[in-house]
Amino acid sequence: MERYPRIRDLREDRDLTQAQVGEAIHIPQRTYAYYESGQRMIPPHVLCALADFYDVSVDYLLGRTKNKR
Template sequence: MERYERIRSLREDADLTQESVGKAVNIPQRTYAYYESGQRMVPPHVLCSLADFYDVSVDYILGRTSNKKDTR
């Protein structure tokens, strides 16, 4: 399974814990840790919540672009 390195980088850059991000997007810390490590796929609704929380595009989280914001 693919690792979601960008959600870890975004979290660390913001000096946040997995628990605080989990609470912000309404998922348990353990589940968030699984997402960061790639042990579980991030469901679309959680991807959208994380993108909103970090104020970046879903494409950025997925590594499809290096632009944090959608430029459309």
């Protein structure tokens, strides 16, 4: 499965819990945990919500660029 280390790094850099991020983007904590660990692929609408929440690009979240914008 695909891993998404940047979403974990961004969350930890802001001292947030998985539950807090899940609540902010309107998904359950368990679902967010599956995305973060790579047990589930992140759907496009959730990627967009995460990018908006962290103020970064989707490409940055996916590791396609080092540029946050």
